[in-house]
Amino acid sequence: MDIETKFTALLRDRNLKATPKRLELLSVVANYNSAIPYSEIQNKLHHFDRVTLYRTLNAMLDGGIIHKASVSSDEVYYAMCREYCTSECHNHKHVHFKCLQCLEVSCVDVTNPIQIQIPNVVIKQVEIEVSGVCEKCI
Amino acid sequence: MDIETKFTALLRDRNLKATPKRLELLSVVANYNSAIPYSEIQNKLHHFDRVTLYRTLNAMLDGGIIHKASVSSDEVYYAMCREYCTSECHNHKHVHFKCLQCLEVSCVDVTNPIQIQIPNVVIKQVEIEVSGVCEKCI
DNA sequence: AAAATAAACGCAACTATGTTGCAATTAAGG
DNA sequence: CCTTAATTGCAACATAGTTGCGTTTATTTT
Secondary structure (H helix, E strand, O other): OOHHHHHHHHHHHOOOOOOHHHHHHHHHHHHOOOEEEHHHHHHHOOOOOHHHHHHHHHHHHHOOOEEEOOOOOOOOEEEEOOOOOOOOOOOOOEEEEEEOOOOOEEEEEOOOOOOOOOOOOEEEEEEEEEEEEOHHHO | OOHHHHHHHHHHHOOOOOOHHHHHHHHHHHHOOOEEEHHHHHHHOOOOOHHHHHHHHHHHHHOOOEEEOOOOOOOOEEEEOOOOOOOOOOOOOEEEEEEOOOOOEEEEEOOOOOOOOOOOOEEEEEEEEEEEEOHHHO
């Protein structure tokens, strides 16, 4: 099964039409080596109407196909979901790491599972944003 | 030492002039029972010029007097820094918890220190954003 | 206590993203 | 191929981010 067919299946599974724009957006996000900044998506898809990009991204987020990977309220980054996510539940088991030097953001699996406990509180979701210097920039 | 004197000292320590506006902003942030949403700051300080609020907030963030406490790219929340922070290093040992019901955001100390390790990477900062249901809303 | 100075402030202006409505277009199923 | 419901583009509006500049003010110096 080629990549385009895979994206089409992914979309149809979420009751989203597999339009050329959506397939194009997905290939842009998926082919980026790390989490892709919003501005970079815009660059690559400058022929998209601004609102279309906005709505397409929202549809993908809603469908649990991509997720946001922002670190400390900077520009928003996007990445493909690896696990099966839904609108309500983006349950990633990874952390987001941003290199302060090259500004690259990536999804990193953590070996030791992080256990966070807060008394008298029901925890639904935990997002961990790590920043520092990546291997290439040390 | 009363609170206003304390804020004045806090500002001067960072080479920031202790102006009425800055003291007012600090008292608004400090008197809020949890992390205060940006919109709430605006409400309470509607007599501030928009740019002044923007610049004042930035100065406080820069000086390590307040910090952002956003959870998942929603509205930005602000809270007083408890530790001694600087522009480069906001080293909080707490996590940010957002109740999905009442939308209140608070800084929570975690008893068990979170140890995150990523191979071949220098970690400078870790932000943990937790969302769920708070005690009052259960 | 008054003057000097460097910072803070308000205003105008511009940029960018978020968001909605509506008409035109198009994907998907029969 | 035709129907229909979803998607797209355009226009329009809202709000936050950001900069420059002239005026005001907090703090220092005389």
